[in-house]
Structures are given as structure tokens and as C-alpha cells.
Amino acid sequence: MAKASPRKPKPLFDRVCFIGIGLIGSSLARAMRRAGLAGSYVACDRNPKHVKAAVKLGITDEATRDYAKAVTGADLIVIATPVGTNGEIARLIAPHLKKGAIVTDVGSVKRMVIDSVARHIPKDVHFVPAHPIAGTEHSGPEAGFPELFENRWCILTPPKRTSAKAVGKVAELWRRIGAKVETMDPDHHDKVLAITSHLPHLIAYTIVGTATDLSGDLKQEVIKYSASGFRDFTRIAASDPIMWRDVFLNNRDAVLEILQRFTEDLTAMQRAIRKGDGPMLEDHFTRTRAIRRSIIGAKQA
Amino acid sequence: MAKASPRKPKPLFDRVCFIGIGLIGSSLARAMRRAGLAGSYVACDRNPKHVKAAVKLGITDEATRDYAKAVTGADLIVIATPVGTNGEIARLIAPHLKKGAIVTDVGSVKRMVIDSVARHIPKDVHFVPAHPIAGTEHSGPEAGFPELFENRWCILTPPKRTSAKAVGKVAELWRRIGAKVETMDPDHHDKVLAITSHLPHLIAYTIVGTATDLSGDLKQEVIKYSASGFRDFTRIAASDPIMWRDVFLNNRDAVLEILQRFTEDLTAMQRAIRKGDGPMLEDHFTRTRAIRRSIIGAKQA
Numbered sequence: 001m002a003k004a005s006p007r008k009p010k011p012l013f014d015r016v017c018f019i020g021i022g023l024i025g026s027s028l029a030r031a032m033r034r035a036g037l038a039g040s041y042v043a044c045d046r047n048p049k050h051v052k053a054a055v056k057l058g059i060t061d062e063a064t065r066d067y068a069k070a071v072t073g074a075d076l077i078v079i080a081t082p083v084g085t086n087g088e089i090a091r092l093i094a095p096h097l098k099k100g101a102i103v104t105d106v107g108s109v110k111r112m113v114i115d116s117v118a119r120h121i122p123k124d125v126h127f128v129p130a131h132p133i134a135g136t137e138h139s140g141p142e143a144g145f146p147e148l149f150e151n152r153w154c155i156l157t158p159p160k161r162t163s164a165k166a167v168g169k170v171a172e173l174w175r176r177i178g179a180k181v182e183t184m185d186p187d188h189h190d191k192v193l194a195i196t197s198h199l200p201h202l203i204a205y206t207i208v209g210t211a212t213d214l215s216g217d218l219k220q221e222v223i224k225y226s227a228s229g230f231r232d233f234t235r236i237a238a239s240d241p242i243m244w245r246d247v248f249l250n251n252r253d254a255v256l257e258i259l260q261r262f263t264e265d266l267t268a269m270q271r272a273i274r275k276g277d278g279p280m281l282e283d284h285f286t287r288t289r290a291i292r293r294s295i296i297g298a299k300q301a
Numbered sequence: 302m303a304k305a306s307p308r309k310p311k312p313l314f315d316r317v318c319f320i321g322i323g324l325i326g327s328s329l330a331r332a333m334r335r336a337g338l339a340g341s342y343v344a345c346d347r348n349p350k351h352v353k354a355a356v357k358l359g360i361t362d363e364a365t366r367d368y369a370k371a372v373t374g375a376d377l378i379v380i381a382t383p384v385g386t387n388g389e390i391a392r393l394i395a396p397h398l399k400k401g402a403i404v405t406d407v408g409s410v411k412r413m414v415i416d417s418v419a420r421h422i423p424k425d426v427h428f429v430p431a432h433p434i435a436g437t438e439h440s441g442p443e444a445g446f447p448e449l450f451e452n453r454w455c456i457l458t459p460p461k462r463t464s465a466k467a468v469g470k471v472a473e474l475w476r477r478i479g480a481k482v483e484t485m486d487p488d489h490h491d492k493v494l495a496i497t498s499h500l501p502h503l504i505a506y507t508i509v510g511t512a513t514d515l516s517g518d519l520k521q522e523v524i525k526y527s528a529s530g531f532r533d534f535t536r537i538a539a540s541d542p543i544m545w546r547d548v549f550l551n552n553r554d555a556v557l558e559i560l561q562r563f564t565e566d567l568t569a570m571q572r573a574i575r576k577g578d579g580p581m582l583e584d585h586f587t588r589t590r591a592i593r594r595s596i597i598g599a600k601q602a
Contacts, residue, residue, distance in 0.1 A: 152528060153526060191519070192519065193526070196529045198530075203567070206566050207500065207504060212588055212589060225498075227601055228436075228497045228498035236530060236533065244582070248574045249579055263564075263567070266564070269503060270564075273557060281542075282543060284510055285506055288509040289538070291509050292509075292535040292539035300528055301532060301536070
């Protein structure tokens with residue numbers, strides 16, 4: 001009996017356009033290509049170096065700085081630029097979108113992205129907002145790799161009347177490259193991420209900034225002895241400045257709310273240290289261990 | 302010509318006593334044993350489980366809860382307990398110390414340890430305070446491993462009239478197990494570590510505490526989506542509660558000073574977010590990347 005040749009899964013899309021081919025865009029392009037999810041790939045980026053790198057590194061088949069040219073004929077458009085630019089990009093590409101195409105994004109903030117993008121999207125095009133919870137402190141097309149999303153969450157926050165078929169197709173895309181998919185209300189997403197991601201980044205940026213302002217000798221020693229805890233913060237605080245500026249400007253209310261709670265808690269710790277309140281400190285430090293155990297239990301560590 | 306058999310380096314000590322056989326004590330014992338640095342090893346710990354584990358795991362040759370018995374005959378005594386206990390331990394072991402013995406420690410705070418320990422040490426015994434900058438979020442004798450100190454700094458903060466020979470011997474011990482040794486003024490040490498280690502731990506403990514206080518659903522989602530930045534903080538905030546309580550109680554002034562600066566900087570960030578000051582945020586986030594590069598340049602990343 002002749003052995004059947006292994007069936008190659010059918011591509012999900014004919015032509016995919018990535019607007020922004022940095023860490024996330026280029027990782028997604030690499031992952032999709034490896035999984036055979038589309039017929040062809042085109043990158044569009046304002047940065048001429050990124051355009052050149054996309055083709056040179058074989059991330060996409062074509063690359064251009066021209067939005068109209070890039071999106072023409074594409075049945076999936078992935079906006080992967082800092083969230084502050086998403087509305088303007090939507091406005092620019094809208095007249096050139098193919099009927100029935102799906103526009104998606106990868107932004108860390110969802111309410112503001114939906115509000116600024118959705119109104120530009122033509123009625124015969126589907127908009128499926130998405131946020132893959134993955135990244136590194138590096139940026140640019142060279143920093144991408146196809147395994148970035150494996151076993152990581154991708155949260156979809158489709159507005160109520162979004163086509164279920166379009167949502168299903170985007171979900172399928174993420175699953176095929178190894179991600180786990182969840183659907184969430186955009187406002188709730190922004191609140192959860194303010195705690196798990198935006199506040200930790202803000203704090204890391206702040207403490208590394210505090211160290212940057214130290215005088216020469218002390219600063220050198222902070223670098224030399226960074227392995228004692230500080231180093232972990234510097235990795236987080238090396239993340240892309242423009243991306244993070246836009247996150248804070250576009251998720252202001254949720255970030256300020258959780259920051260207020262954090263500041264109150266920090267003041268309580270400060271008071272405990274000043275007063276020498278050992279039992280309070282010990283009790284607090286013991287409770288935080290339990291959260292770490294939960295994370296290990298949830299296989300997120 | 303007969304080949305000379307490889308010369309085994311001469312042990313530095315006859316008998317070493319570890320007071321406290323947790324993560325650091327047991328790692329040091331394992332590393333010293335592997336490097337053949339002493340004739341015999343004894344562990345002393347208040348916790349009967351640790352006493353049992355020390356012998357069962359072959360970390361030391363003997364183990365006891367009796368301080369007098371443990372230090373008798375030892376020419377090196379390593380105090381490796383939370384810093385708040387060091388003064389009392391010094392008082393208890395002092396009458397039983399052998400003439401010419403060296404007492405050292407591994408505490409994360411140096412001024413308070415020196416002040417509380419040195420006055421109990423007999424004139425014919427040497428006290429060489431030390432702080433290996435290494436650790437993990439795990440604790441107990443089972444958590445130790447001999448490679449913990451490889452390529453890590455160990456800072457010695459000997460008071461002015463300490464025997465140079467004794468300091469040299471402790472430095473040699475750390476070098477032989479792979480650490481890099483520096484000497485520093487104790488007050489300066491406490492200031493540097495307040496920035497590189499104590500403040501980062503305090504902040505991580507605080508933010509994880511803030512998350513602990515969230516209501517049920519939100520808390521579960523914070524755990525589920527922790528990979529977005531929060532997770533790094535939970536690892537730090539899982540460190541030993543008693544050890545860290547004692548660090549904050551015993552390095553109060555330096556911690557409160559740097560915490561004050563951090564709070565001012567965080568307030569400035571908060572204001573920038575509230576006012577939508579994009580250029581300030583971008584500028585700050587760009588400067589912090591430079592510190593990360595310095596750390597990579599210093600091979601501490």
C-alpha cells in the first residue's frame with residue numbers, strides 16, 4: 001500500500017501585509033511563514049532600514065514604505081506599530097483595503113486602539129483587535145524570531161458586531177503559531193494589563209532612571225553590582241521607548257489608578273521601615289511568596 | 302621520566318563551622334568541599350530540619366543545634382543567618398572560639414552587622430565581614446548548590462585594624478570557589494546595595510502585594526497574564542521573608558534615602574502620564590536603555 005504524503009495544512013490567507021516590521025511584526029511574519037499560513041507576505045514600514053532588512057533577511061517577499069501599495073490585494077493586514085500611530089495608519093490604508101479583508105493589530109492597549117482605528121475601517125472590511133502577550137527588550141526586524149509566541153497568550157478584544165468568522169480566522173492564525181487564545185472586553189483587558197505589564201514597566205523605568213541620576217562613582221558601582229536585583233529591572237527598562245511612551249499615553253486612566261494603589265502600599269512599607277515594624281514586613285513578604293507559587297502553579301513562571 | 306601526580310591545593314582551613322545552613326550557608330559548604338578548602342565541616346542551625354538535612358544531604362560532616370559544640374575547634378566560623386540574629390550569635394559563640402580563629406559572615410548589610418558582632422569577638426579572634434552578591438528566590442539547605450558564587454562578586458568590608466592575613470585568607474576562600482573579590486567601606490557598601498538590591502526588592506515586594514489585594518477575578522487574571530512583566534517581580538518577591546525583613550530593619554537610613562529619590566521620580570512620571578507629556582516619557586525611556594547597555598558592557602547581564 002502506498003503511503004500518503006503528509007497533508008500540508010491549507011494556508012489561511014492569500015496575501016498578508018505587515019504594517020510595522022519591528023520585533024512583533026517580524027516575529028509574526030517569521031512564525032506565519034514557517035507554519036505556511038499565507039501565500040505571500042509584504043512588509044510596510046516608515047523606516048527605510050526596516051524595509052531593506054525585511055527583504056534582505058527573508059522575513060517577507062516584498063517590502064515598501066508605501067501604505068497604499070502594501071495593503072492592495074492583501075486579505076490580512078496586521079498593524080504592528082506603536083499604538084499612538086494606529087488611528088492615522090487606519091485612515092491612510094482605508095481607501096485601499098480589499099473587500100472582505102481582515103485588519104488586525106498587536107497593540108498593548110485595546111480601548112484607544114479600537115476607538116481610533118474602527119471608525120476608519122470600511123463596512124466591508126473586518127477589524128479584529130488582538131494583543132499577543134509576548135516580547136523582549138530588543139527591537140527592530142533583526143530582533144524577531146518565530147518562536148516568540150509559542151505557549152504565550154494572545155487576547156482578542158473584538159467589538160460586539162464583529163464577524164464571528166473573521167474573529168475565528170484570526171484566532172486560528174495565533175493557534176497555528178503556538179499561542180493560546182482568549183477573548184476579552186477591551187476595557188477589562190486594559191485594566192488587567194495595566195497591572196501585569198504597564199505598571200511593572202513604569203516602575204522599572206523609574207528605578208533605572210533614579211540610578212541614572214546618581215553621581216559618577218556610585219553609578220559605576222550600581223552597574224558593577226547590578227546582579228543583586230537591579231539587573232532584572234534594567235532588562236525591562238531597556239524596552240522600546242516609543243512603544244512604551246504610547247502605551248502610557250493611551251492607557252492613562254487604568255495606569256494612574258493602579259499606580260495610586262501601588263504608591264499607597266509603598267508608603268505603608270516606608271512607614272514600616274521607618275518605625276522598625278518587623279512583623280508587618282515579615283507578614284507582607286510572606287504573603288507575596290504565595291502569589292509566586294500561584295504563578296508557578298499556573299505554569300506561567 | 303615519571304609524571305608528577307597533580308598537586309592538590311593545600312586546604313585553607315582545618316575545620317569550618319557554618320552557623321545557618323540555608324541557601325547561602327549550604328551553597329558555600331558545598332563549594333568549599335568541592336574545592337577541597339577544609340579538613341572537616343560542621344553545620345549549626347536552630348532549625349532541627351536543617352540540622353538533619355545538612356548531614357543527610359552530605360553538605361557537612363556533622364551538624365548540631367549547639368553553638369558551643371559547633372564552634373569548638375573551628376578555625377573558620379561562617380555566620381550565614383538573617384542579619385538581625387548576628388549580634389546575638391556572636392555573643393553566644395564568643396566564649397567558645399579558638400584562639401586565632403576567623404569569624405566571617407555573608408550578610409547583605411554591613412554597618413549594623415559590624416556594630417553588633419565586632420564587640421563580642423575576643424581580641425585573639427579575627428572578624429572579617431563579607432557579602433557574596435549571589436542568591437536565588439529559594440531558601441533552605443536543599444536550595445543550595447556549589448556554583449552559586451561563580452563569577453559573582455564578594456565584597457569584604459573589614460574594619461581598619463583587621464589582620465591583613467585574615468582578610469587575605471577569606472579573600473582566597475572566595476576566589477578559590479570562583480568569586481571575584483572587592484574590598485569596600487561598610488557604609489559605602491550599604492549605600493550601593495540599598496540601590497542595587499534593597500530598593501528593587503522592596504519595590505517588587507510592594508507591587509506583588511498590591512496585586513495580592515486585588516479582588517478574586519482580577520487577581521486570577523494577573524496570575525494568568527503575568528508573563529507581561531509582572532512575573533519578574535514575583536520571582537524577586539518570593540525571596541526569604543525573614544532575611545529581607547532584617548535587611549530593611551538594619552539598613553534603614555540608606556533604604557529610606559534612595560526610596561525618597563525613587564518616589565520623587567515616580568511622582569514626576571505620574572505627572573507626565575497625567576499631563577500626556579510624550580516627549581518627557583520618551584526621553585526618560587531612552588536614557589534608561591543606556592544603563593542596560595552599560596550593564597551588558599560590564600558583563601553583568
